[in-house]
Amino acid sequence: MMQEIQPPPVVLVFAGLDPTGGAGLSADIEAIVSQGCHAAPIATVLTVQNTRNLLGVRTVDPLWVIEQARALIEDMPIAAIKIGMLGSVGMVEAIHTLLRDLPQIPVVLDPVLRAGGGMDVADDELIAAMRELLVPQTTILTPNSQEARRLALGADNLHACALSLLEMGSDYVLITGTHEPTDEVENMLFGGHRLLETYSWPRLAESYHGSGCTLASAIAGLMAHGNEPLTAIEQAQDYTWQTLEQAYRLGRGQMMPNRLFWGNSEDDDMQDDGDVNYARLH
Secondary structure: OOOOOOOOOEEEEEEEEOOOOOOHHHHHHHHHHHOOOEEEEEEEEEEEEOOOOEEEEEEOOHHHHHHHHHHHHOOOOEEEEEEOOOOOHHHHHHHHHHHHOOOOOOEEEOOOOEOOOOOEOOOHHHHHHHHHHHHHHOOEEOOEHHHHHHHOOOOOOHHHHHHHHHHHOOOEEEEEOOOOOOOOEEEEEEEOOEEEEEEEEOOOOOOEOOHHHHHHHHHHHHHHOOOOHHHHHHHHHHHHHHHHHOOEOOOOOOEEOOOOHHHHOOOOOEEEEOOEEEEOOO
């Protein structure tokens, strides 16, 4: 008699569809699969973009997005939720309403406010809606330093930004330091009204398409396995750095993170941290 296969944890994802396959839902799916989870992806926006810039955005009907989400929730056990680009205040309001019915499920919010090429994808009204409606429902918020400054109006440094975002209701805030003028990339984790940890990573020379999506989705996948937030955050950073260190170039713009690097490894050794398994290249 064949043994029944244990299904992987399900991560519900709200994000944009990037036709390059480098960011948005494609990045989310690859990062979530790499943590041994199943991604249930819902497109919030459709985009015209390449590896150099975002050229256009069309927001999906928020009611259609919620219908998709409710159909999934009624059918599959959702273990974590990851939120990326939203596109409109209506989308923020719709997802806020959905999250109110799922208070026990961890939520990772990657507040996508600007595309890698520099185009803004969130105006002041949308940012205010995220600040009021989604940040208070977030378990782990993962802004880069520029996004943290736009979300936390009036804060005069990154520590103050993080504390302000914690006051808004997020349980943890991980501010990534790629955009800061430091020799190494310094990511700062805040929780409980204080700085909990600073993580330093070797700064790589290139620019990468979808690195923020990769980090947030890896955290969500690890949380879906039941890992504690600090464990998930640390392991997700290690995974993300490896995807960047082994990135490849497909277009004439940003490099593509190699989120499935473990599938190309000639090394038979596997990382086994809790429930997470992926090949580690040395």
